[in-house]
Amino acid sequence: MSESFTKGMARNIYYGGSVFFFLIFLSLTFHTTKEMPERDxxxxxxxxxxxxxxxxxxxxxxxxxxxxxxxxxxxxxxxxxxxxxxxxxxxxxxxxxxxxxxxxxxxxxxxxxxxxxxxxxxxxxxxxxxxxxxxxxxxxxxxxxxxx
Amino acid sequence: MSTLKYQSQAVAKPYFVFALILFVGQILFGLIMGMQYVVGDFLAGAIPFNVARMVHTNLLIVWLLFGFMGAAYYLVPEEAETELHSPKLAIALFWIFAAAGVLTILGYLLVPYSTLAHITGNEYLPTMGREFLEQPTITKIGIVVVALGFLYNLGMTILKGRKTAINMVLLTGLVGLAVFFLFSFYNPANIALDKYFWWFVVHLWVEGVWELIMGAILAFILIKTTGVDREVIEKWLYVIIAMALITGILGTGHHFYWLATPEYWQWVGSIFSAMEPLPFFAMVLYAFNMVNRRRREHPNKAATLWALGTAVMAFLGAGVWGFLHTLAPVNFYTHGSQITAAHGHMAFYGAYAMIVMTIISYAMPKIRGFGEAMPNSAQVREMWGFWLMTIAMVFITLFLTGAGVLQVWLQRLPETGEALSFMATQEKLTIFYWLREIAGVFFLIGLICYLTSFFTKEKAQA
Incomplete structure (x- = not known):
């Protein structure tokens, strides 16, 4: 991996990326549980x-x-x-x-x-x-x- | 005396030993089940299939947990450059967890499952009888207590010591493991909701936080065995786990295709889980890259072999075999077939069984006072064990895949009326199941070979 891409940048992608996608997952879960009464x-x-x-x-x-x-x-x-x-x-x-x-x-x-x-x-x-x-x-x- | 940097690292030893004992049990019950697949009434009175399966899968989960705990007790003090906060607590928790585990397995084997549910008061807080979460509620509570004590012990150790990326990632993974396990206590009467949140334990473990644990252990081993600069290895670690969580969290959607859930999960699940092989591929590149750039020749060849092996097999089992059936239009036909079983076997072996054996291979010679590595003759037996088990697992996976493809062809693809029934299909798959069982016997031989490597005539330095 290139030297200009530092460990700090990798760490930020890890924290930022996981939190971001986890929040999306929670929102979709919230929406899904609202929809489920129609289907389950x-x-x-x-x-x-x-x-x-x-x-x-x-x-x-x-x-x-x-x-x-x-x-x-x-x-x-x-x-x-x-x-x-x-x-x-x-x-x-x-x-x-x-x-x-x-x-x-x-x-x-x-x-x-x-x-x-x-x-x-x-x-x-x-x-x-x-x-x-x-x-x-x-x-x-x-x-x-x-x-x- | 051992050849350890920090004497408290030695608490890992009972965890590793017990993990391997449970591993043997897991394989023996696997062979019983494999036999029941071809001779349906084999031991059917004494050990019905559902009991054997519960023992097989629960032993797997528990031995991996023992392995992860041993790994953490070993590597956290070394990374933090301080003794473990409380070795006594670690040993006490070992005995509590071991006793709970043994009693639970005996419960499965000695009384009918409904009796076990009754005597452990399942009606008050029903959590039993769901795949992989079959443990009595009281055992589940015990697991939570052990996990809390374990995290407290590690947390205190890290607080007073050096906070490396490896330690922080490992701790995040272990905290996540404990937190997501709490969903096992949620079991509503509505089966759709039950299943939806059941995946919060199962998927977010194996395709989420467990990957952090695996990544941290692998990074630790690579630093130790290759001598490559920590900065480089930790950078790779962050990249890999970032990819793992970014793809894996929404990848949970591949379990929500057929679950009274909105159709958009078919898109979300397909797209994100199609990218789930990427972190595993990166792990292969990284492991080989680091070993090629090594600055020292570590005498423990076996540990390096396990480290490379786990990366490759995790990529094949979790990555490639996962991808095979993850796209919604494919999964429509393969869901719950032998394809799923094929993927499950190689993924668990490659990613998790092998990472535990990697850290055991590295740590045990030091804990036992052999120094950096076991004598050559022992390492040769260990590597024979590695190859026999790994190749056997490749064949188990291929045979189950063959069975799965034929099953889909006969039972799933034709229309109602033309499709073969489940039982009629199973009879057509017999040859694959026999071959799988033979491969399973080779796996056991490999395991025995591996275990003999711990017994050697040469004396430890002490």
Whole structure:
């Protein structure tokens, strides 16, 4: 690097640049949180959805599955599973979930195995409500198709 | 006695030793998971995949934190030209952090996760069950307490001593690490907000403040091993971290493409994160430049190798592999696929695992009383470890990339109805997963080889 470009100048770019871009980041974050109510489906955030989210966390579902692309990549994406397995109908989806959760582990030799989390009917319904909620968020049309 | 300038630098030793022990655990659990990718029910009853993954990623984070702390305890006194404010506090915090870490990992392994959540009172302040932030809330509070004590100790040391650019940058990075961790306590019922601010921990750590820590450690090592003028090295350090933060802060936007957020993030995230490879490229130029302009032949060849290696691998893993899937139109298809896993592996190894091994390589011979370097035979084993682990990681990344490309091709690109399901796609990827697992075994062999370099027949000077 050229001698006329001094350490002091580099330091000023570091401090000035980071503070400047951090402030822009904070402003965009502020704007985003103002916009999110239009997109994140919060009008439908019921008690049941909140309980479902707690169950999702307490059983570490994200340790195998992804949710809107984030999480582990060992098991299917669940952000849109309400569409894939429930066809967008909550009764169909709850029926599917009740059967699926209780059938675990499938014990098919060599197949990846989902544990049984011993959830009761109400809890499974709550989880279904949570997954319906995530499927109805406006996430800029991700994923590309129903397979997730 | 050790061959240290300041005796209190020796508190780094337990941190480094424990970091490497956890590293071994991380790799073993990685191999278990790799096996479960191909033989789905392998150990499924005893160690379900989610548990193995939690142990694998949490051990990584914790061993890197131990490594960063050890690095700070080692280099801050030397830079400040004074003894550490309180070596006793450093040792006490070591035991608290180690105990909390071990108990947390045992909790993951011994009881179902929901039981762990229940007995640690997660319902009162729910923070668990989110990727990388799986630790019980009480552990998270413990991490904050340890971080505060650690920053107090370093801050007092720097206050009474010389304030070099390296020390200030390192301290800024560590304060940032602690501050952004506080977002892990924010967990609203609204999943979109939860995810948005979750990235304030995850992204602003690894693509923000951790880069300051990496830059400071690398600068310290380059000054020591090359003898190049501090003014030059510190100027480069500022340029690199300026680029890292200018691109990386708004680069956070590449996580906000599909998150109930406005579309402008697709532009902001794409443009700024496309520039994120620049600081890593500059780091490669800088490391090689400084080593070429060296004014002395440092006897610790291994440390220099690690320093060059971390720059190159961070550029490849974080820079190139990050760029591969960072543009919004590409990320639409690759988001949450094996491409992400490929990038994650090489980026963490290249930037963070390797920088910790760089400082360990430089500091341990001095702490242990061997002088500036380990005997030649030990260095040869260390360098074998370097090459085996690094090449194995290149292959792990290539195989996961192959798996990811095929996954996108089969599962993401076709329309609904024509696309293969997730599970059907996974079966087609088996060959890649087997090859990845084999590469993983080579990584473990490299790690063992590396660890043997710490055991040598030759005696320390003391």
């Amino acid at each position: 489906n919060r009008v439908n955030l019921s008690e049941s959805v909140a309980r479902g989210k707690a169950l999702w966390e307490d059983n570490n579902c994200v340790g195998c599955h992804s949710l809107i692309g984030e999480g582990a990549y060992f098991a299917p994406e669940l952000g849109n599973v309400y569409v894939r397995r429930g066809g967008g109908n909550i009764e169909t989806f709850k029926g599917f979930m009740q059967g699926w959760m209780k059938a675990q582990p499938l014990n098919i030799p060599g197949r990846r195995q989902m544990p049984n989390f011993h959830l009761n009917d109400q809890q499974i319904d709550d989880l279904a409500e949570f997954l319906k909620f995530t499927a109805e968020m406006d996430v800029n049309d991700w994923p590309p198709n129903d397979e997730g």
